[in-house]
Amino acid sequence: MNQNNRGFTLVEVMVAAVISAVILFTVTSLFVTGIKVRIKSENERDAQVQSQKTLFMITDGERGGDRAGIRQAVEVIYGVDYVALAAYDTADDMYAYTYYRSTPDNRIYFNKSAYSPPLTESTTGGDLIASNVTYFNVYSADTNKYVVQLNTAVSGAGLTREITLNSQVVPRNTVIEEIGANLLNTKAGCPDIVTNFVYAPGPGRVTLTWDPSTSPDVSGYNVYYRLASDSSYDKWNSSLITGLTATITGLTTGERYYFTVEAVDSQGDKSFKTFTYGVPN
Numbered sequence: 001m002n003q004n005n006r007g008f009t010l011v012e013v014m015v016a017a018v019i020s021a022v023i024l025f026t027v028t029s030l031f032v033t034g035i036k037v038r039i040k041s042e043n044e045r046d047a048q049v050q051s052q053k054t055l056f057m058i059t060d061g062e063r064g065g066d067r068a069g070i071r072q073a074v075e076v077i078y079g080v081d082y083v084a085l086a087a088y089d090t091a092d093d094m095y096a097y098t099y100y101r102s103t104p105d106n107r108i109y110f111n112k113s114a115y116s117p118p119l120t121e122s123t124t125g126g127d128l129i130a131s132n133v134t135y136f137n138v139y140s141a142d143t144n145k146y147v148v149q150l151n152t153a154v155s156g157a158g159l160t161r162e163i164t165l166n167s168q169v170v171p172r173n174t175v176i177e178e179i180g181a182n183l184l185n186t187k188a189g190c191p192d193i194v195t196n197f198v199y200a201p202g203p204g205r206v207t208l209t210w211d212p213s214t215s216p217d218v219s220g221y222n223v224y225y226r227l228a229s230d231s232s233y234d235k236w237n238s239s240l241i242t243g244l245t246a247t248i249t250g251l252t253t254g255e256r257y258y259f260t261v262e263a264v265d266s267q268g269d270k271s272f273k274t275f276t277y278g279v280p281n
Contacts, residue, residue: 050131050152051130051152054108054129054130054133054150055148055150057069057099058070058099058138058148067097067112068095070146072085072087073085073087074087074088074094075119076146077121078138078139078146081100081101081103081137082098082100082123082136083098083121083138083148084097084099084119084120084121084122085097085119086115086117086119088272095112095113095114095115096112096120097110097111097112098110098112098113098121098122098123098126099129100121100123100126100136105131106132106133106134107130107131108128108129109127109128109129110126110129111127116277117275132152133151134152135149136150190265190271190272191215191217191218191263191269191271192213193213193263193271193272193273193274194210194211194212194213194221194271194274195210195211196209196210197209197210197276198210199259199277200278201278201279202280202281204249204250204251204252204280205248205249205250205280206247206248206251206259206278206280207245207247207248208259209244209245210245210274212263215263215265217267218263218265219240219264219265219266220239220240220241220242220263220264221241221242221262221264222235222236222237222262222264222270223236223237223246223261224259224273225257225258225260226257226258227252227255227256228255228277236248251280253280253281254281255279255280256279257277257278257279257280258275258277259275259276259277259278260273260274260275260276
């Protein structure tokens, strides 16, 4: 029997080599498995955090930022893979906000635009806020109560896991009826919002009327207007309106205009604006 210079037979050397290879393979497999488990755990944790952040942004907005959530909404509409809402920003101007899922790439995007009633969704372009979202749904669970569902896929290291979260949210400022109806006024120390804001069209003009603010210290009202194609409002009155009507003339017949009214108290504090729109005939 052949032996090497240390006295081991060839068979013994081959057996030792096989055992070493098995041990090395086992250790390597355990090491790789450990890495995969760690990656899986990290990916799942990252996906969970990302899902929670996205869900919070859609429901509560971005604190101190430029994105409103459903909780701040005055009006909410929703459909397949999107939710759109109208809400006030920090300057008390109203904007339209849309969160939508792009189905080709499973991403959620955000859009903010000037608010022009009626509220519509904006589901092209925007800022990316979440990836790997395989399901996004918003529905009304009850009056003024919405459920947001979010399903995030975890990818990497052969993972096929999905994380599903849902949250129920009640808007603070939801319109009771339509634009121009009563709104819940959440501005502490400011006049209550104007209600029953309606228009009557005329040739080249619109006459606006409204019910008074219920706050006892109201000094008057401001009225603003703009063409639907414009991005900013013009103030109609040069001094506070002490009555409950305003007739705006010099308008273009057949063009849609948007109007807002706000109450102002003796301290100069202003209520939230109430909106309506009309077309001179």
